Amino acid sequence: MKIVISGASGDLGRKITALLLQQVPASELILLTRKPETLAAEATKGADVRHADFNDAPGLERALRGGDVLMLISTLSIGKRVHQHTTAIHAAKAAGVRHVVYTSSCGIQPQTPSISGKEHYATEQALQSSGLHYTILRNSWYADVIPQLLMPAGIAMGAIGFSTGNGMVAPVAKDDCARAAAGVLANYKAHANAIYEITGPQLFTLADMFQHCSTVSRKPIVYQNLSHAEKQSVFDAMGISRGYEEGMMNDTTNAWASDEMLTYEMAIKQGFFSICSRHVEMITGKSALSFAEVVQLHRASWDK
Ligand SMILES: NC(=O)c1ccc[n+]([C@@H]2O[C@H](COP(=O)([O-])OP(=O)(O)OC[C@H]3O[C@@H](n4cnc5c(N)ncnc54)[C@H](OP(=O)(O)O)[C@@H]3O)[C@@H](O)[C@H]2O)c1
The missing domain is CATH 3.90.25.10 (UDP-galactose 4-epimerase, domain 1)
Incomplete structure (x- = not known):
């Protein structure tokens, strides 16, 4: 099994990577970043660190080759994210990746006034119509x-x-978002086409x-x-x-x-x-x- 993590140099990506390294051999991880030098320690442990940029579709497709499941961590580029995420979904499909796990947000409905919510909604739609298996993690507001x-x-x-x-909000620890993501990735086939509300x-x-x-x-x-x-x-x-x-x-x-x-x-x-859900507990076996x-x-x- 090869698990690809985008945004692997970021805070959430690092937390997910550290949790996965406790569960799977490092050789099963492909870590994507625009700055591979920032993941030198993970490369030393045996992870395959590759350059990838959501604004470069052909390069992204090359970086995704050999992956079975992609952890698509949403970027922070408001206004460009739908294009970036859709590029990643199409590149994953072209590269032969079978399943995408996506970090969405709480309250994803077409009527939401939230700008980021609208972008997550559009990405969810693109993912669900891609023909790929998917798992959507709708993270609530980080309690931290x-x-x-x-x-x-x-x-x-x-x-x-x-x-x-x-x-009202059920704020969730960022560590629990990471635990839920790692739990899904380590056993992704069991979570095919599920949408989880990751809340406190x-x-x-x-x-x-x-x-x-x-x-x-x-x-x-x-x-x-x-x-x-x-x-x-x-x-x-x-x-x-x-x-x-x-x-x-x-x-x-x-x-x-x-x-x-x-x-x-x-x-x-x-x-x-x-x-407010108990999906963190359901996925990880530990209450949020x-x-x-x-x-x-x-x-x-x-x-x-
Ligand atoms: N629920 C909440 O309250 C809340 C609040 C804020 C954010 N969020 C979400 O939290 C997640 C990110 O959190 P974080 O703390 O890990 O962010 P972060 O530390 O700022 O990391 C962002 C990551 O995105 C990658 N990235 C950005 N643009 C990219 C591009 N064009 N191509 C490839 N990679 C790109 C960066 O990779 P490189 O620079 O290495 O290429 C970096 O690893 C996002 O899903 C965001 O939407 C949620």
Whole structure:
């Protein structure tokens, strides 16, 4: 069996690779990246590290040859992703790959206002009509984002606001997304044509989550219920670009487009993220981490 992982140099790709290396010989892994030198350690262990770029269809097809199953980790290039993902699906088919596992998002419906949700919807459609076997992993919001990124900002400002209203989310640990993906890849034929909701074990409003963090940290944060127009003004005042720009995630003050973040909040408010499943447990045999457990994992960063 040969498992191909795209985005293998990224955070999620590295977590999935590390888990698979505990279950299958390194020689069964083909790792794709535009920068093979970043995966030198994995190559030393015996993994086949290959150059691949979603913007280069012939090169991608060459890189996928010999693979049985592809872990297609969605890219971050909003606006280009449907083309990139569709290129990868077609290249996989042309290269003889039989099965694609795709990292989608929670609440994938044609009516979702979320820009990334629409792109995941289009990719899911392309995958389901490709003739390949597939497994779709609809990852909910990473629980880690709140204690790692949003809580330090809330502590610094003493307040934080969202336009998600009473919309609910079952945030999931990124490690559980990786565990679910590795579990599917190691036994992919058993998961043919399944769509899984990869969520945490409990639904919360954003206000619930910040109340919990505030209590745990003993650093009071005022939670503000904002309208979408008010939230847009907050993003604009922070100098965050409305549209996506390539490479922006490397800029700590302008790391993601506000159009995408605002429409994500709209999707939460409209109930598209109000999904809580036990699919992590079903796939991995271990229950998903609770939000409180994820907070404990990251809270050291607040105490600095
Ligand atoms: N659920 C959530 O809350 C949430 C939040 C944010 C992101 N996400 C999702 O999380 C996943 C990525 O997470 P991550 O943390 O691993 O991201 P990351 O660390 O930024 O890694 C991104 C990966 O994508 C690869 N990539 C980007 N453009 C590419 C291209 N044109 N051709 C080939 N490879 C390309 C990069 O590979 P090279 O640079 O090495 O080529 C890199 O390995 C994505 O599926 C994203 O949609 C989910």
